[in-house]
Amino acid sequence: MFPNFQYLQKVLRNILLCSLYRILGKLKYPNKILPKSNFKNLIEFDSLFKSQSVYLLRRSDLSLDLTFNTIGDLYTLKEDILSLSDIPNMSVNLIGGKFKIKHAKFIIDIKSDACKKWDGKSSVFLSDHIESYSIADALCHIFIDPTNIHELNIPYDKPYDKNLENLLKSLEIDIKPENKKYHFTGKIKFVSEPANLNYWHFELKIYDFKNEPIDYKSSAWLKELCRQILCDVVSVNTSPLVPSVVKIPSKFYKK
Amino acid sequence: MISPEVIEKSETQLLNVPVRIEQISLSGQAQDLIQKCYSSNEFQESYWALVLADLNDLNQKSMKIKSSDSSGQASIVQETLPTYFENNLQHIKDSFSKELSLKKDSIKDSLSLITETFDRISKFISELNFEFGNVEIINSNKLKFTLLFPGKKLLLITKSIFPERIDFSSDEVIFSFFINRKLIASDVSEFPVLTKGFKKYLAM
Numbered sequence: 001m002f003p004n005f006q007y008l009q010k011v012l013r014n015i016l017l018c019s020l021y022r023i024l025g026k027l028k029y030p031n032k033i034l035p036k037s038n039f040k041n042l043i044e045f046d047s048l049f050k051s052q053s054v055y056l057l058r059r060s061d062l063s064l065d066l067t068f069n070t071i072g073d074l075y076t077l078k079e080d081i082l083s084l085s086d087i088p089n090m091s092v093n094l095i096g097g098k099f100k101i102k103h104a105k106f107i108i109d110i111k112s113d114a115c116k117k118w119d120g121k122s123s124v125f126l127s128d129h130i131e132s133y134s135i136a137d138a139l140c141h142i143f144i145d146p147t148n149i150h151e152l153n154i155p156y157d158k159p160y161d162k163n164l165e166n167l168l169k170s171l172e173i174d175i176k177p178e179n180k181k182y183h184f185t186g187k188i189k190f191v192s193e194p195a196n197l198n199y200w201h202f203e204l205k206i207y208d209f210k211n212e213p214i215d216y217k218s219s220a221w222l223k224e225l226c227r228q229i230l231c232d233v234v235s236v237n238t239s240p241l242v243p244s245v246v247k248i249p250s251k252f253y254k255k
Numbered sequence: 256m257i258s259p260e261v262i263e264k265s266e267t268q269l270l271n272v273p274v275r276i277e278q279i280s281l282s283g284q285a286q287d288l289i290q291k292c293y294s295s296n297e298f299q300e301s302y303w304a305l306v307l308a309d310l311n312d313l314n315q316k317s318m319k320i321k322s323s324d325s326s327g328q329a330s331i332v333q334e335t336l337p338t339y340f341e342n343n344l345q346h347i348k349d350s351f352s353k354e355l356s357l358k359k360d361s362i363k364d365s366l367s368l369i370t371e372t373f374d375r376i377s378k379f380i381s382e383l384n385f386e387f388g389n390v391e392i393i394n395s396n397k398l399k400f401t402l403l404f405p406g407k408k409l410l411l412i413t414k415s416i417f418p419e420r421i422d423f424s425s426d427e428v429i430f431s432f433f434i435n436r437k438l439i440a441s442d443v444s445e446f447p448v449l450t451k452g453f454k455k456y457l458a459m
Binding site for chain 2: 069071072074076078079080145148152154155220221223224225228229232233235236237
């Protein structure tokens, strides 16, 4: 009973403090985009993506003409908009659920606990994080259509080495080296990465043939190739306009 | 001897029709061609390098000289460049100038290298029959060409200014080709090979 009492006390404290902060104008962050105890650990993007059209959103602090190229009647994202640290593991927000376009103005401090991955079970109390975000209107919205991105295959090479050969044998993967190189296929995927202050946070990652996030620390060539392909694919599949946002049914995020 | 005056005069004649000269050597045929171009009867072998350099400098717009044959036996190949070549080149030059003026403060240190790389690759790219083209300078170390072709075909070519830092050769680029925003192919290729192959593909 004692832990439950403590929890109740914390819930009440959070409600009271948040109400007070909101009255004083010190709190504007939307409670509705926080993870809830009745939410699933992760949103299964594969099944959501297969069942309906979805869009992901990023903000830009630059104007439309400095964010997008206009090529004929086509928009492509300027690559400078994506910083080196964005690729891979590019942060995006899933819209169609509780996260609305207007929420893009809230920027979570990446060094704070608010930005850390939600543990999938704890309640998050907004009153603990009132100093962990800032507000700035986005000068331009970047809408990402995942149709041509999610599950996209990326070919990449790895030089032959004995350890890799042994690993492939153990995994019963029948790939033979050609000219002392193995030719593999990686995959680009959108993955649910709920943060303490944003349940709708996703990341764009590249997975290797073992279905693990790709490790290209040893090769500048491989890093550049993977990075560039990802940038190109994202750049071509973004727009400052979104045709219509289809509502995400609660079965995809509620337990 | 070839005087600068003669070069200047001959260049005008030469630029009447865009031409590409490949594998020029010091064979009799090559000498004939150079003499014809420069209206000079005093062409000497020792000026070959000078002539090549001048042709490259003076004919950025319409002439591509690939190499001379060290054996001196290669034949001369002239090829008329496509009629859209100069328009395309101007189109991407305009886009490049706009990008330069936008980023002039951030690219001060690498400006000459960026311009040199653009000059080298833009002539090849202009041989592709695109509808719209765009040039981006990325993080002061890359040039990105985005070319839109009929049928919603999009070719993205990215060239590093410092290829050696990423284990690329000096001519290697990364390209991604899309139809209706869907990635069809992406790889590393040398840009002369890429543009030649892509030209063939577009003609199919």
